[in-house]
Amino acid sequence: MRGTPRNTTRAVAAAALLSLVAAGCSSGADRDENTVRVAYQKFGTFIAMDSLMRKVKEEFEADNPDVTVELHAIEAQAEDYQTQVNLMNGSPSEAPDLIYQDTFTINQDADAGYLMPLDDHFDTWEDAELFSEQEAEAVTSLDGTRYGVMLGTDVRGLWYRTDLLEQAGVDTPWEPATWDEVLDAARVVQEEHGDAVVPLNVYSGTPAGEAASLQGFQMLLSGTDDGLFEESSEQWVSSSAGFTESLEFVRTIFDEGLTHDPQDALDANIATVNNEERFPGGEMAISLEGSWATQSWIEGANQPWPEWEEHMEFTRMPTRSGQGEGATSMSGGWALSMGAHATDPDLAWQVMTHTLNQENAVKFAVEGGQIPVRSDVAEDPGFLEAAPKAEQFAELVDITGFRPAYSEYPRVSLAIQEAMEVVMLGEATPEEAAELYSQELESIVGPDNVTDGS
């Protein structure tokens, strides 16, 4: 054993120390009972949630000195934001107590066991009756459990610059009744202004992500006679006439140069550039965009544009040939939900109701360009004054549509974006792209869950 015991002892000690350190890392710090961790998104022109949560933190901590509201502002696009929150949710010690959540992901996150049912808390809340029916539907899972409280909803339609349209000889207020009238307006704008102005923006292609799928494609598809998902048979619709017609519209605007260059359209920051630079700078005439676009222009935005009300108008997106209601819209909306591992659900609920109270809901509706889901916010004079288009938006709430909230949807949405992209790049005709989509759809949801819509 020649003098080795001491070395051996040292080695053992080192190994023991190391495993202690490793064990310390893996078990994670114990969660402080008095800390409420909130995860939310802050990206591009969307700073309304950050501004709201900072206010809530300040107020709540002042009223409850022993409580800490820990803010996690995640700066990422919606898709990456959801990924990050899901990664946090995967580990109970990291999971947020309150989550700013896209309502259409509530089903899948509830299935994953990430969310806490809120029925008991909500039913005893005195403000509960102020929330609309639409709100309840959006935050209730397929099995009828409430998993969140909605902050606000939205609609989509055509924003346009009155001066650019008038200069091109288009009468304002502009109320196009068909797709052709939209295209005609874009054509005259192009003739009048040439390369200096992008006549019409329709989000397309994978870099724009969900904006391309929802603001772009589904705003077109919902104006045809077909849809993405057939509710009666609970099947996804493939290669419908409407699908090809929608892609036809995309091809027309890119072929005729009525929209961005494909390389600009495929910039992931296109929405920010559109609303912070192109519209205020008079470089873009019409945009198929969400009702929240105002958040880029109001006081408190990254680059406020105080004169926006003089230049910008909103009009409904017509259906293809004016069929049905004559116009269409799509809606989404975000909610606050509670993590399944919330350390103190009652305390988290207090923070949640404080965030959702009348005063804060007005603030968020104004700054986030939201359509309120609380009746006392929709009627609030402060809101009505700050949101001059609120009435127009509210009209669309009756005819608006929603995404199919199934867990396959994100993949289907990507397939749509890819179909748009091959068309805008001229790599495939609308028919070929629709065919590609059908194949992709079958491989995503399985051949049994697909119908040709006839």
Add this chain to the structure above:
Amino acid sequence: MRWARSARWVLPMGPALFLLLAFFAGPILWTVWASLTNAALTGAQAAQTEFVGIANFERLIADTRFREATVLTVLFLVGCVFGQTVLGLTLALLMRNRHGAVRATVGAIVVGAWVVPEVVAGFVWYAFLEREGSFNAILGFFGAEPQNWLFTAPLLAVVLANIWKGTAFSMMTYSAGLSEVPDDLKEAARVDGASSFQVLVHVVLPLLRRTLATTLLLITLQTVQVFTLIFVMTSGGPGARSTTLPLLMYQEALRMGDLGYGTAIALALLVVAGLFSVVYVWMLSREEQR
């Protein structure tokens, strides 16, 4: 006493062994396991992950996106490795026997590119190649129409950027290798009447063979996993024209939340890197035998 004797080498190695198992073998085994399940970031599969056998690999083989990404990965790899080797070797050769100041200056510039974090390098190249970037400004001086090079030639753009970033590594290893070549051999060749070029081809390069093989292996393994640079510059686009396997893996595992399928792609990436490594090792041993 046998146990005591083995304890004498096992115990000191304990910490290293533990670290290797915990942080190297562990994740690899987990990856293999995950690729055989339907693990997901969210949805019911996240709550109840099930063993699905080789379903992910069957899907992989049928997936056209995977095939395209594999081809792009190989093109990216070959382009980068070839470019880096030629540039790195040329620089190393040119810098031999130069004045110290020249070597220090050139070295600092080239190594600078290598030291820069990948995100920064990606952004620098994005700013250089985009439509309003400096490259178009230079071309515009000669009357060329500006275009977004990341859009018109995405793969070439990321290959160039990666060569720019990686050349320093090749240059440094080749410089080290060249300094090992004995001067008397070169002098002997010159006395026998060989030109500088002949000395290079017949004396220097054969002696550099082992360095060459090792460097090729190392840069292949570095290049095959490049993610940040491509992600910052093109995000794999337009379409999927610069989506290499690491980007596809990211899209599937994190964007789509399909961890099982994503890890299957990771293993496929391991196979691609492994195949290249085997080729180098085989080339090296064949040369040795001659």
